[in-house]
Amino acid sequence: MPATGHYLAVFTSNKTSPKWRAWYAMTKAEQDAVDAIGVPAVKAWDEAHRDVIVYQGGPLGPTKRATEDGVTDVVNELTVFMVVRAESHEAAAQLFVGHPHCTIFPCDAVEVMPLLGA
Template sequence: MPRFLAVYTMKPEDIAAFRARPKSEQEAIDKVGLKAWEEWRKRNAAAIVATDVMVGKTKRVTKSGIADAQNQIAGFVIVEAADIAAAAGLFQDHPHITVFPGDGIDVMPVVTGPPED
């Protein structure tokens, strides 16, 4: 079965706004969101190939060296599905975008050779 990478994205200003809320509000959202995320995981367990991975601050390595960098990647998971439409459908009600301040989930095929158009 084809595999797909789902990348959780979050705008830096959205996470900053979330962190600016009172701690009690953040904790309440976290409680609801983490419960919903676990329920999502259970509903989709058969499709999940690798456990969710959340990521922190970024370093970018270029020919010029290593520097602090910023991007919208908050984490990722690998799933199996019949096709990209089915893979994307797994995430329509995902807590990253329905509870937490995530702005999207990018779903793309995992390829073993050069990507096709």
Template sequence: MYTGSPAAREASGWDALNETERQARQQQGVEAWGQWVAAHRSAIVDTGAPLGSTLRVDARGIESIHNAMAAFTVVQAESHQAAAAMFEGHPHFTIFPGEAVEIMECLPLPG
């Protein structure tokens, strides 16, 4: 799960870039992300997608909320640690203004 926050965006300096600098950095990020996908193609189960607005449903009903989830990718690896290692130095947070990548195991359904 790719995460982001207003604080991470501010710390990245993304919004302080002029349009030319931002476009150049975005192009660099897209190329780096493509290289990451190519390097890990055999482990990627679903390349995922960016995530939009969030609606939360509970016993009180439906409400619009904000969370840190920005996008997702599904990978298969030998271990939880091996999956996490795939994302070290990822362009989500080294080039783009993302905050982090959180790696969660998909556990088998009980029963």
């Protein structure tokens, strides 16, 4: 692996988790108030890390699984993705500690994995 590699970061959320139950219990006005804080915080995080963001990615929609038996609709915890550049796998993961999606919004975690061959 090169000294500086590319890493896929996948934000995960279990829509039945306590964080999401709390989000769903909020009124629209309460959610809007969180958005008013969270959206600028995410933009600020993106700006602060723009030099290491290789591909901004974005939200992920509904999932279909294709197998030898055909195609089915499935539910998973994958919600957002991006590609970053870092000196190591650990350094890439550290970028997401305290990310606003997990501290302000009800995202559960960010899973970070090397893009092999990239």
